[in-house]
Amino acid sequence: GNSVTQMEGPVTLSEEAFLTINCTYTATGYPSLFWYVQYPGEGLQLLLKATKADDKGSNKGFEATYRKETTSFHLEKGSVQVSDSAVYFCALKQGGANNLFFGTGTRLTVIP
Amino acid sequence: ETGVTQSPTHLIKTRGQQVTLRCSSQSGHNTVSWYQQALGQGPQFIFQYYREEENGRGNFPPRFSGLQFPNYSSELNVNALELDDSALYLCASSWGAANTGELFFGEGSRLTVL
Numbered sequence: 001g002n003s004v005t006q007m008e009g010p011v012t013l014s015e016e017a018f019l020t021i022n023c024t025y026t027a028t029g030y031p032s033l034f035w036y037v038q039y040p041g042e043g044l045q046l047l048l049k050a051t052k053a054d055d056k057g058s059n060k061g062f063e064a065t066y067r068k069e070t071t072s073f074h075l076e077k078g079s080v081q082v083s084d085s086a087v088y089f090c091a092l093k094q095g096g097a098n099n100l101f102f103g104t105g106t107r108l109t110v111i112p
Numbered sequence: 113e114t115g116v117t118q119s120p121t122h123l124i125k126t127r128g129q130q131v132t133l134r135c136s137s138q139s140g141h142n143t144v145s146w147y148q149q150a151l152g153q154g155p156q157f158i159f160q161y162y163r164e165e166e167n168g169r170g171n172f173p174p175r176f177s178g179l180q181f182p183n184y185s186s187e188l189n190v191n192a193l194e195l196d197d198s199a200l201y202l203c204a205s206s207w208g209a210a211n212t213g214e215l216f217f218g219e220g221s222r223l224t225v226l
Contacts, residue, residue: 042219049214
């Protein structure tokens with residue numbers, strides 16, 4: 001079946017620190033992969049995506065590379081800001097399916 | 113551009129009751145999906161509606177049902193509420209039945225079942 005495993009949080013970092021949030025997946029075929037972010041008091045919003053192996057998704061300084069050999073899609077940012085404090089969800093979608101499978105989420109807190 | 117709006121934002125019900133949650137999709141979107149997010153968990157797919165028809169369903173019992181209206185707004189109905197139905201219910205809209213995975217979510221309706 002399909003599943004997504006994220007590193008457990010919460011994660012607390014100082015401003016300007018390097019961020020990695022690990023995500024691995026189990027799926028048949030070649031899913032599309034996503035990172036969604038949920039800021040306090042807001043709905044989930046798409047942060048970035050990758051649709052095939054070796055694709056790199058990027059947005060707002062965040063990056064993630066679709067690694068088929070390790071079935072991973074780790075989220076990285078070189079220098080986090082207080083405004084990056086949020087819950088981050090890794091998700092996958094099988095081709096032809098109309099739903100997303102989400103991980104359990106990782107809460108990031110960035111302190112000044 | 114109007115985003116996805118959900119109502120009510122919070123509600124409390126007792127076991128055995130019924131609840132209706134409402135969602136207005138983002139303008140220009142014709143597809144609505146519903147997800148259940150239990151505390152500390154990721155969202156789980158309940159079902160999707162496209163052009164007023166159910167277009168895919170997750171592993172939820174029939175007491176979870178829905179509707180989509182001609183203006184693409186949607187309702188989620190849950191009958192015979194159980195304690196485990198306590199969760200944040202998320203509505204997401206998108207364009208077209210061929211879902212690219214790029215969903216636009218509302219802030220959710222938090223249901224507590226006592």
